[in-house]
Structures are given as structure tokens and as C-alpha cells.
Amino acid sequence: MSCGCNTSGDSTHSCATKSTTGCSNVDTCGNSYKLNVFDWLSTVKAPQQSKCPMVEVRFKNDRKSYYHNVNQLPLHLGSVVTVESNPGHDIGVVSLTGELVRIQMKKKNFNEELAPKIYRISSQKDIEIWQEVRKKEESVKIQARKIAKNLHLEMKITDVEYQGDGAKATFYYTAEGRVDFRQLIKEYASAFKTKIDMKQIGYRQESAKVGGIGSCGRELCCSTWLTDFRSVNTNAARYQQLSINPLKLAGQCGKLKCCLNFELDSYVDALNDFPSSNTVLDTEKGRAFCIKIDVFKRKMWFAYVENSMAWYDIDVADVKKMISMNKKGKKATPLEDLKSFALDDKPVTVDLIQENNLDRFEKKRNKQRNKGNFQQNNNKTPNNSSENQQNTAEKRNPEQKDQKKPFKHKKKFPPKRKNNE
Template sequence: MGCNSCSTGKDGQPKGCKNNGTCGTDGCNKLTVFDWLSNMSLPNGEKPFDIVEVRFKNSRKEFFRNSENLTLSIGDIVATQAQSGHDIGMVTLTGELVRVQMKKKKVRDNAEEIPKLYRKATQKDIDIWQKARDREEEIKKRSREIAIILKLQMKISDVEFQGDGSKATFYYTAEDRVDFRQLIKDMAKAFGIRIEMRQIGYRQEAQRLGGIGSCGRELCCSTWLTDFRSVSTSAARYQQLSLNPQKLAGQCGKLKCCLNYELDLYLEALKDFPSQDTKLFTEKGMAFCQKSDIFKSTLWFSYKDDPSNWHMLSKDQVIEIIGKNKKKEKVTSLEEYAVDNIVEEKVVFENVVGQDSLTRFDKPKRRNNRNKNKKRRNNRKKRQNNA
């Protein structure tokens, strides 16, 4: 849900606020929570909740105690407490809904270790913060070059500066443990800042960087998905998807999280569905299951001696045959049951504008030879006159 000024300009960037997804309304940010309690007033005698949610670069969000009782609203730029110095972030949530978010993320609101919110950011704070943000791409490129020179098996995916510009956090991914002590020394010497290295998973990397999925929409992990459940290839098997890594893998290189979305529905539908290993015994021979369609409740079987010829049976018909086989009774053939499932195909295209065929343009046009014949006649007459 973007703001009204987020129309696209000529260069593909947002035309209005020009903050590229970090606008003050917090309407087009990652993992945004809609404050549905903003229009509700507190009961008499109740004080507003003194903890606010602040978002930093990408999807990193933390909670800070408003000990100074500042009047804050969503979109305010604030200076917050850090391990050393201060950080700059944007307020994304205030009021009672923050308590709900803290309970969801299992953060106690009475904990003393909750950092403080210092003040609203001044123009000087914002200028320093913007200069630090502008250096991130250059430093990320340079740090990757240093890692390649040191032959470290790691990928530096993102750099995040602290609000005061005194510290930078480097997010990286790696298969094995990496000894980056020399890397920290070289980067601290080259950039003149304090360095912190933080390893993240491949799914967290895709969450931070964002992107467009194969469905044409923004990645779920960078917009609304907060917990990463394990995805196995069995989820694709239950949904009868081809085990093609190029189609099943997301931008993170792992199996797509959306494979779990409809898995419970498939598992529920498969409870009363015959198994893929089902064998049917008929007088013409034994038949194996080749394919099943959960939505249409149909299965395709073929004889052992004729695997290329498939017969479509309904779920009830298969259950009926299995019941007879359990009583050691054989049905005559699959063809008797398959005849009942033949459906006449309906013509979808109707000739409403007098067109004969949709493929009428595929036929080659006949050349008009009238002009050629005319020229030949004229040439013959000229030759006869000259003779």
C-alpha cells in the first residue's frame, strides 16, 4: 500500500517522495504493519505505551523505550541508542500495537535491557546519516575485492552503516566457517571505521536485498513473511510438481517458501485418495497408477503389458475395484470403467464475426499472375513486330 506520490517516473524510480521505498508514510516499506489502533483513544487514566518500533535499513526492526515521552508518529526520523554512539532510524509503529508485536516476537516489555530512544533526529543527524548511506555501495564493492584477494570463500551481500557513521555492519553468506580476521584489519585500515561481521542465511540474504519472484510479485520474505519454515522436496511431490531445481528454487537458491502454502490442503485431500503405488488386478492383467489429479478426483492406470495406453478412472471407481480385489475378485477390464468417464469436448471458439478459421493467415497467399501474363503478351508482340 504505497502513498499517493509513488507514481513511477521516467527512470523507473518513485516520482513523488523520491525516497525509493523509505517514504515518511511508511506505506511502501518492507514488512510494514498497519496501525489499526491509531484512531482509538485510550481509556481515562491510561498512559500511552512507552515503547516504539523503529526500522533501520531494509527489514531490520528493533524496539526502543521512549523514556523522554516524546510525541512521535509513524515516519518520524529518530536517534536511538547503540552499543557505541547512536543510530538513526524511522518510527514504524507506536501505541498499543507495539505491545502486540513484542509479544509476537517474544520480547518482554518490562526488560531493563531495552535500549532508549534519545530524541528526534536533527538536520545535522540526517545529513551525517545520508552521507554514510551514500558510501555503502562503494565500500561493499571494495570489501568484496579485498575478500577475493584474500581468497576467502564468502560473499558480502550487504553493508549497513550506523547512523553516526562510526561503524559499519557487513552481512555475508558462506557455506563453511570463515577466518576473516585479516579481512577486518584490511577493511578497518582502508575505510577508517569500526567493522562488524554478521553471517546470515541465504533466505535472510534474499529478505534483505528483495526482488521480484517468478510470480511477478515482490518476494514474500521481503514484504510480509517473518518466519522461515523448512521446505523439503516432499512438499513438491505431494503437489505433483516436477522436481526441477530451476523451477522450484527461489532467488536465494533454496526451495521456494510458497511450496508450503497449499501443502496442508493437499495432505487433507490425499487422506481419502488412493495411493500412487496402487495396483489393480483385472482379467486382462495387472494395472499400475501412472498419474492422479486431486482437483478432478481422477486417476490414470495402464496395464503392465501396455504401459503407453492410459485409462482414466474416477476416485470412486478405483476404490470400488480395490474393494473387489481385497475380496480376491477380479474385474473384467479397465475399459468398462473408463467408458463412463469420456466427456465430449466443447467448442470454445465461436465464429461471431464471420471469420472462417483462426489459422486462415497461416495459408500461403496465391500470387496474382495477371500482370506477368500481360507483360509476356506485350513482349511477344514486340518480338513479332521487330521480326
Template sequence: MGCISCSSGGCGTSGAVAGCGSNGSCGTGGCNKMNVFDWLSDMDIPVAQRFDVLEVKFKGGRKEYFRNVNQLDLTTGDFVVCEMQSGYHIGMVSLQGELVRLQMKRKKVLVNDDLKVIYRVANEKDLEKHTQTIARDLPVMYRSREIIRELKLNMKLSDVEFQSDNTKATFYYSSEERVDFRELIKLLASEFRVRVEMRQISLRQEASRLGGLGSCGRELCCSTWLTDFKSISTSAARYQNLSLNPSKLSGQCGRLKCCLNYELETYMDALSDIPSVNAPLKTKKGNAFLQKTDIFKRIMYFGFEKDNNWYPVAVDKVREILDMNKKGIVPESLEIMLMPEMALAQERKEAGSLNTDLESLDRKYSESPQKKKKKKNRNNRNKNRNQSPKAEKS
């Protein structure tokens, strides 16, 4: 059975998966948003000892836990009819077994009688009604946005989710200030004839529900696997020597990218042995100011006030100069404390080869069409001259 609850629209309303052909069980993340690999699925556990709580996934990657009180024989990917506060809703079984117990422990969800139950496996009639309910989401969202503009409310409506029994609709919105939507609820309830629930979400959660592609070319982390949104500060970019450009550091949600925290610990460990230079290094040639730090090569670049050149100095040598300055000793210049000559020669060689490649590319693409045509004609003439003696000999 295909993933008919897919919000991306790639699977269509018929339930047939477009592209992968695996009928809702592909591992690419396109059909199974926030999917989890059950690495305990091959273990045979007696029915009486199985954990009777299942994880069910709904639209937008939202997951909830339900009790399997009727001991239904379910597999991952089955659509089930679940109990709600009012009525029922249809979702897909995303995880079962002992992994559900671990997930509930991690999310601090208690196993008690307050958990809702699973009624039955969804039949064709249930799925047909569920498909018709999904078809209402977009038209209702567009109409609701028009009502919000008419009421001049400072809020952004990002998604609408109808319950499978058509008795309740959840409106997801984001706003930076408190919104009085009492009049809005009355208008929505009278126009669509459903119970209305307004749920405010953060901008990161909004990007997670909508999905998209990041600047790296991959799907957004928040819409594929990331569930915990940690606080991110600009100090994470400073530790990694990134330019503090808001347009490059911000994601589609308008906040700092979550991936700034991925390698932060590695940079923190690398920076632990690098001395912090809070003041310029004192030499007899002048004060040397820190311009750049190559964290993993352990090289620090310094420059003088009236000198455009940058001088690479090893971290150990910088530490020696700092100790000398504390003792009141001023070295002649940074040249005596530079890196070994072999390392310097290699670095100059790499910089020179890079500049040579760039210059050759500039010459290649800066030639005018007339020069290229003359060069081509000259090559053809030389080729004909080389071939003419051979023709006379034959």
C-alpha cells in the same frame, strides 16, 4: 518526510518519494519495506496508559524495539535518534501502541531495562549526516569485496550498513562453511577507520535484504511481508504433483521456494480421502499402473504396459478395485470401472476442443507469405466483383 533510508534507490538521497507521491507512507511495499498497518491508530488512549515501547525500522527491513522514556509525541514515519551499544543510529518509527506489545509477545522479546531508548526526533542536521553515511555503503561494499578476493576467502559479502554516527559498520555475508576473517577485520578497520562487525546471514535472509522479482512477477515474499522462514522439503512438491525440477522449484536464494508451503495444507486435506496406490491394479487385461492423480477432480489416471492410452477412474471406483484385489477378485478390465459416460464425454469434448484450437493456430502461423498474399488477392478480386454490378446499376 520521504523515506531517505530506502535501500532500493527509488527515492533518491533527497528524501522525495519517486512515483507514489505519498511521501513515505504508501502501501504498495516499495517505499515501506516490511510495512505493518496499524489498525489501532484511530483509538484514543490516554498518554499515561500508552505502551512506551516503539518499533523502529532500519535499513534492509531490520526492526528493533526501543523505549520512549522521554514521552515524545511520535507518529509512524518519523525519524528518530536511537541508542546503540556504541553511539547512536537513526531509524524510522514503523509501529507504536498496543500492536507493539503483541509483536513483542509473538517474537518473545521481554520488556525490561535492557531495551535501548530513543533520544530525540531527528533534526535536519542529523538527517543530513545520515544521508552522507548511507552514501558510503556501496563504495565500501565494492572495496570490501576486492579485499575478500585478495585474501581468497570463501564468503559472499551482500550488504554493508554504516551506523549514523560513522563509528561502526556492519558487514552482512553468507557462506556455506566456517570462515576465518580475523585478518579481514584488521584490514577493513584500518582502511575505513570504523569498528567492524561481521554478521553471517542465511541465503534466504540475503534475498530478503537484496529484494527482487520472483517468477510470479511480484516482489519477493521474503522482502515484503514474510519474516519467518520455515523449513521446506521436496515432499511439499510431491504432494502437489509438481515436477521435481530444481530450476523451477528454487527461488532467487537458491533454496526451495517459500510459496511451496502456502497451499500445502489444502492439498494434504484433499489427499486424505484419496487411496494410496503402492502397487499396480490387477485386471484380466493386465496390470494398470497409476500415471497421474487429479486431486481436486478426484480422478486417477491409469495406463497398461503396452497401451499408450490413459484411463480416468474415479477415486471411489479405485477404492473398490483395491478391495477386490485384496479379496483375490480380478475384474475384467478398467472399462467396467470407469467414470460415468457423461463425465467421460465432457472430458473428451474438452480435450478435443483444446486440440482443435491448437491445430487452427498451427495452420494460421504455418502458412507461407506467398499463400497469404494469394489469399489476400483472391479476397480483393471477389470484393471487386461484388461491387461492380452495383456500380453499373447506379
């Protein structure tokens, strides 16, 4: 599947890349943007029906919209198009065509009648103006932050997006409360000479626009494929038996990580077959309470009230039997008879890659001994020390053994004191 890029005039060319990474043209190729879409219906023949006239167009970062191809232009993935906007026109990159667009519109409840139009395939002049205003966005963002700081407004300008024709600039900002923009918009309009549009976003949307690398080593989900931001609470971490540590559970946005919801449904379904974590067993050796639950091994760890240092792992089926015996008024079998696993008997693990060692990347250097230190050579005689130096020199250079050695000044050690002194 090739991606077309409009590089000169109105003509388009094929990058001849059949991989998902796209071509090297970062400015115009659709695959260089975030939130890439794979058309899994591209090789499937559509039934005999009217071709979908809608096209998905992607703009800077994570902004997408659907447009009506009224002129039946030959569009494909990566085509740079000029679309209807208010005011003027905007320029975007086609990210999806065909029947999959109809499915996406139905999923997002997008009204086809309200869709704006696609004017034309962007000309070289349109692309040059678009690239010029895109280059100004970083400097405008820095200047906008200075103006907001001088006005003492409690807000942060996260990103600036110019329209394709430069007639409008959208300022994305984050703030804890309400912000008075009356004086700010006047300052921006006089400084940037364009129409100003202010749009407040959340901290998750800010991370999606800025991007970055997560603790897993991959790009942030919100900046690559995640479009809906569901609320995440600490119950998701408790269901997955994770420690409630804000430093580990929080993402780069400062909120709880979105990936805590990815496997939550699987954990909830698996925990439906487990007894409650507040279960207390009445055994012949005393009462035992639940310490933790292992979802993957389907085991529950119990410890006696009198001796909480010894833990015992028991299968879920055995726990259910013990609970049924307690309901009948009978005491259950001691935990030792089922299966025991004390904390002191844990298997010894060997860290082969030394991932827990902080000094694993540092070279270990042998510290040279100071031979002139009197405290180290207090018990050595001068003759023995000179013989040792001669032997070490012969071992280092055996060829120079018979050669005459140059005279070197020897350090004089103080004479060894007698016992009477």
C-alpha cells in the same frame, strides 16, 4: 492514515496520503522500506488500559527492533527517531505503534525489559549525517569486496550498513565454511576508519536484502513480507504433483522456493482422503497401477500393466470401492466401464495469446522475390515478364496509367533452348 516525514529541523509534517503506497519521500518515509506493516488495529478503540510504551523501529532493509518510548514522544508511522545503540546512537523509522506492537512482541518472544530506549525525534543534523553515511555504502561495499578478494578469502560481501552516526559499519557476507577475519578486519578498519562488525547470513537472507522479481512477476516474498525462513525440501513438490525440475523449483537464492510451503498444508489435508499413489488394482482385464493424482478434480489416473499408453481417470470414491472389492478377493470392474480417457482423445487446445510461440513478438516480413534470378524465371518468356511488371505498376499507381513512363533498361534473358538442342 497519514505518514509523517521529518524534513526540516525538528518539525514533522503529514504527507496527506491515505493509501498504502506512502509518500514520494524515499529517504525518510516508512512506506519506502521493505517489510511494510499494516496497522489493522488503528480504527479499533483500545480497552481502558495503559497505552503500550513500545514502538517498532525499522532500519535498512529487513532489520527491525522494538524500543521503549520513555519520554512519551508523539510518534506515528514514518517518524524518524534517534535510538540507543552500542556504541553511539542509530537512526530508524517508526513502522508500528499501539497495541499491535505488544502483539508482535509476544509473537516473537521479545523481552520488554531488555528493550533499548528512544532518545528523541531526529533533528535535521542527525538526518544529514545519516544520509551522508548511507550514500557511502555502495562504494564501501565494492572496496570491501576487492580487499577480501586480494586476501583470497572464500566469501562474498552482500551488503554494508552504516550506523546512523557513522560510528559502526556492519558487513553482511555469505560463505560456505569458516572464514578467518583477523587480517580482513585490520584492513577494513584502516581503510574505512570506523568500527567493523562482520555478520554471516544465509542465501535466503541475501536475496531478501538484495531484492528482485520472482518468476511469478511479483517482488520476492522474502524482501517484502516474509520474515521467517522455514526449510523447504522436495517432498513439498511431490505432494503438489510438481515435476522435480531444479530450474523451475529453485528461486533466485539458488534454494527451493519458499512458496512451495504456502499451499502444502492444503494439499496434505486433501491427500489424506486419497488412496496411496502406489495402489495397484486387480480388474477383470488385468492389473492396473496409478499414474498420477488430480487433487482439484479428485480423480486418479490408472493404466494397465500390459498397455500403459492408455490412461483412465477414475473418481476417488470408485477407486475406494475397487480397493474394497480386491480386499474381499473379488476382481474389480474394468477401467473402461467406469470412465475412459485415452491420450489420443485429448481435446485440442488453441493458443490464442501464443504464449508458447517464441516468435510472437517478431514481425513477419514477406521476403521479396528476386525477379532477376534465372532459376525462378526459367519457364517465363520475356514478353510475359514485361507485361506482368506493367500490370503491377498500374495497380500500384492507377493515376499514372496514361502518363508516359521513363525508359528503363530491361534485363535480357537468354533465349529459350529448343528441344532439339
